[in-house]
């Protein structure tokens with residue numbers, strides 16, 4: 001479970017452990033990761049998903065810790081407030097949200113049983129431009145986030161096809177609109193956003209439908225919470 005130290009990832013990790021499964025969370029900050037692992041009953045691998053180099057390092061640690069990954073959950077994501085370019089020349093959100101899962105799927109595929117990609121209903125606003133979005137030339141805080149989530153869904157269909165013969169399955173899910181730290185720009189705007197989010201449901205609401213999907217069978221599907229959607 002990437003991004004298991006807070007928000008939806010943490011809630012899903014806790015619910016998955018509660019249902020009797022063994023969970024490993026990947027978190028980039030050791031202290032926060034350790035605290036979340038302790039609270040949820042999960043194991044911890046420390047790793048960052050912000051560049052090709054760091055994803056490869058994280059994958060090495062995951063592979064050393066886990067021989068067989070029954071379900072890999074790509075949950076970590078950022079909602080960017082400004083254009084940041086990573087050391088590979090990619091826009092940060094495009095890399096973390098889309099290219100990191102893409103690379104992990106390839107690097108770990110020999111060990112995988114199933115993959116669940118956390119996407120978002122906002123994919124409908126996405127208009128990924130393969131020439132400009134990866135480097136953020138068309139950067140726009142909300143559109144870029146939506147682009148990454150659309151890219152997630154397009155990737156699911158491709159991996160479902162790639163893995164059809166080997167039996168590895170992959171589905172995607174929109175977990176609902178929930179009160180988490182996603183997109184918090186800090187400062188006054190952050191405070192305003194927090195006020196709006198008070199009306200939203202807590203992250204724990206996401207857990208039951210997402211965990212149901214982790215343990216379900218099928219491939220190439222997209223779920224809006226528990227309802228299969230196009």
Ligand SMILES: NC(=O)c1ccc[n+]([C@@H]2O[C@H](COP(=O)([O-])OP(=O)(O)OC[C@H]3O[C@@H](n4cnc5c(N)ncnc54)[C@H](OP(=O)(O)O)[C@@H]3O)[C@@H](O)[C@H]2O)c1
Nearest residue numbers: 003007008048049050075076077118120177178180181182
């Ligand atoms: N909240 C919603 O309403 C909503 C709606 C639809 C879809 N989603 C999706 O649900 C998923 C979880 O979102 P959330 O709302 O729980 O967000 P969140 O509270 O902001 O959590 C994001 C997680 O991603 C991790 N992360 C970000 N960059 C990373 C990196 N470079 N390396 C490793 N981990 C990194 C964060 O770690 P740090 O703590 O170290 O930053 C954190 O654990 C995302 O895929 C999001 O798109 C959320």
